[in-house]
Amino acid sequence: MNNKFNRRTFIKTSAAAGVGLGVMGGFSDLFAAQASGKRVGIxxxxxxxxxxxxxxxxxxxxDPVYRDYKVVAAYPRGSKDIESSVSRVDGYIKDIQQYGVEIVDSIESLLSKVDVILLESNDGRVHLEQALPVFKAGKRTFIDKPIAASLRDTIAIFDQAEAHDVPIFSCSSLRYMKSAQEVAQGKVGKVLGADAFSPAKLEDTHPDLLWYGIHGIEILFTVMGTGCKTLTRTHTKDTDVVVGVWEDGRVGTFRGLRSGKNAYGGTVYGENGVQVLGPFDGYNPLLKQIVDFFDSGVPPVSKQETLEIVAFAEAADISKNNGGSAVSLASVFEKALK
Structure with missing residues (x-):
């Protein structure tokens, strides 16, 4: 696909959207009846x-839990050069038009039609660039994983959001597995340690564990909380094992798998018992958190936790490149802040 979403394609897809609305019926009435402030842009x-x-x-x-929020418009461009992303766009344009969504040719045009934003581009490298006009427009924003492709950009995203007084948050849907949330809410008492695993397919443009391994890292931080001090990484062509030591001496591990498409889970060791994590519960538990956030403006995941997750992934790359030596997250933050 051409990196630029050209005018001819825009006119063609917009026209198709209009036809789709007429054929499916009910969508125009649905959108006309929306309460003010409920228009979602992608x-x-x-x-x-x-x-x-x-x-x-x-x-x-x-379901009423989604508070009448509706996706009304989308700007399709995401990654500029990751083939697995670029090749999906034409098909996903057709898919989303079935739900009455208008396709627009710029982020600026999108912002004039919506109240809140789902920043869904698969490529974390473009998130800062795409988020800036959104923040300037004052739109509450959920940024899908990975929030960025570097800790430096992640810090910049939070800085810009705060400068424009715009609430944001970012996380993987794996955070809201029922079993992980039960642990976070105290089911096994104080967490003494945890192991988490997920697929960890690699993408050359991103730190190894930010592209897909972030799902398992998110699970780990959901149950362990913030405070990882140092980590070491063992790396083979089939597996990554990252061992983190928290400030209070607890140990949490992440295992990244090159195979096992739907392999998400782990084990938590608590003062009151052991909890097995999994299975993955789908996207809807996260979506409920997103619409609650759109209503309240209160992020359900802290800035510090998101920053630490990204720093964990960057530190893992440094450890790999240094033969598996221990890396402090403080040193990764220091480098990013320079």
Whole structure:
């Protein structure tokens, strides 16, 4: 696909959207009846998350937990050069139009039509660039994983959001597995340690564990909390094992798998028992958190935790490059802040 979403394509897809509305019926009435402030805009149609969220929100009889939020418009461009992302866009444009979503040719145009934003571009490298006009427009924003492709950009994203007084948050849907949330809410008492695992497919443009391993890292931090001090990484062509030591001496590990598409989970060791994590519960538990955030403006995941997750992934790359030596997260933050 051409990196620029050209005018001819824009006119063609917009026209198709209009036809789709007429054929499917009911969507125009649905959108006309929306309460003020409930219009959702999507940036990036290079991920299945965009379609999954839209399918749930725009269902004819959507669950009341989604508070009448509806996806009304989308700007399709995401990654500029990751083939697995770029090649999806044309298909996902067609998919999302089935739900009455208008396709627009710029982020600026999108912002004039919506109240809140799902920044869904699969490529973390473009998130800072895409988020800046959103923040300037004052739109509350959920940024899908990875929030960025570096700790430096992640810090910049939070700095710019704060400068424009715009609430944001970012996380993986794996954070909201029922079993992980039960642990976070105290089911096994104080967590003494934990192991987490997930697929960890690599992408050359991102730190190894930010592209897909972030899912397992998110699980680990959901149950362990912040405070990782140092880590070491063992790396083979099939597996990564990262061992983190927290400030209070607790140990948490992440295992990244090159195979096992739906392998998400782990084990938590608590003062009151052991909890097995899993299975993955789908995207809807996260989506509920997102719409609650759109209403309240209160992020359900702290800035510090998101920064630490990204620093954990960067530190893991440094450890690998240094033969598995221990790396402090403080040194990674110091480097990023320079």
């Amino acid at each position: 940036i990036g149609l290079d991920t299945s998350h965009s379609i999954a969220f839209t399918k749930t929100l725009n269902a004819k009889e959507a």
